[in-house]
Amino acid sequence: MVVAVFIYLFFALAVFLVMRMRRDFIFILPLFNVLADISFSYFEGFSAGSILRAVVLAIFLLMFWDQLIKVDILKSLYLFFLYISLLLLFSGEFLMSLKTVVQVILSMSMFIVGYRYITNYVRYQKLLNNLTWVILAGLLATVVGYIFDIGKTLEYTANINHEGNEEYIGLLGSGSLYGPALALALLPLITKSSEEKILQRLLWIFSAVLYIFIILNVRRTVILIPITGLVVFMIFTKGHTLILRYMLFSALLIMLLAPVYRPLLEKRFEVRAESGRFEKGFLKSELRYKENIILLQEVKEFKEPLAILFGIGNNIFAEHVNNGKIVRRMYHSDSAKLVYGTGLFGFALYLVIYGQMLYLILKIPRVKILNEYRTGALVVWIISLIVSFNGSITLVTFRSLSFLLIGTFLGMANAVYKSHGAVLAVTKR
DSSP: OHHHHHHHHHHHHHHHHHHHHGGGGGGTHHHHHHHHHHGGGTOOSSOHHHHHHHHHHHHHHHTTHHHHTTOOSOHHHHHHHHHHHHHHTTOSSHHHHHHHHHHHHHHHTHHHHHHHHOOSHHHHHHHHHHHHHHHHHHHHHHHHHHHHTOSEEOTTTSSTTOOSOOOEEESSOTGGGHHHHHHHHTHHHHHHTOOOHHHHHHHHHHHHHHHHHHHHTTOHHHHHHHHHHHHHHHHHOSSTHHHHHHHHHHHHHHHHTHHHHHHHHHHHHHHHHHTTTTSTTGGGGOHHHHHHHHHHHHHHHTSOHHHHHHOTTSOTTOTTEETTEEOSOOOOSHHHHHHHHHHHHHHHHHHHHHHHHHHHHHHSOOOHHHHHHHHHHHHHHHHHHHHHHHOOTTOHHHHHHHHHHHHHHHHHHHHHHHHHHHHHTTOOO
């Protein structure tokens, strides 16, 4: 009861802040989403936490209404929104479908917000600086959960086939750590925005500790997010000696702390091994793999053309629900969820959005002054695409942050190019 009161007060404060700060709420939006995820340790499903977060995000987006209705950038995004909204009307599980459709629209709309609003270096630097709080909040929420045995449990230890006790992994579950993990992937840019060397080093230390907790979740996708980002920065950024130095420092710290966390990590690897996840050929028995194979077979058979082409009759984003009750495992991968819920047309439209974003990224001229924005956008785009294979369409924190950042990097590149176009045309990289 006390926890619920604090959670409601948190959302009330968020509503107050978004009304007071208006568009500047964008700078604390990533932190707000991470803190909102903590509430799902106590509320589940179609809960008050889900509704209140949607209210806050909707109010925030209304502050950009004049920008959102212009429809002159990434038009495929608007077409996708219109399409899934129409499919919602055909859903027999309207409330469950509505929840996810709203989540998808709210999170993906952040692309437009970032593109339109973060168009000068002061705002850009402020947004990056505030990602530090995402890392610190992720670390604090996880540490508190471990110390007091509260929050989310490791799903493999909650399995009925597991003989031991359930193990807590902090106030943020594995899915909720995707946002902080994305911030870790952007550490080269975040630390660059701070001129204080001591603060840079402290942030890398805190980040290394957070990454240890991410490893302890033994979830491949979230573990790969920071690695992917840092590798892409190494490939596409010149003069990356400092990045390499900090990476080696963090790796050394993680190794030095190994005696502290190794017993728990080995225990959790054993739990995963019990479920056969390290056996040869396990991938073919992976449910995410099987769900896509099953859907591919249905597409080949083409028995229900309307459902296959347009998802009609398949209760968009509510494939696991019947008469308001969960009757089976939901589809986890974005591809399966989209093909089943929106049909081949919806899935193709979704791919077009990613294709157009990549086109806009690659269109950024290869000049030094724009390289940071080009590389940053590419990092987030690659990570977002990789996570989609595992399933991310319902992860509001991760999706909001990834689309916000891609829009931000593209918006900054566009603004700089417009103001320095003549100079950039003759500038070598």
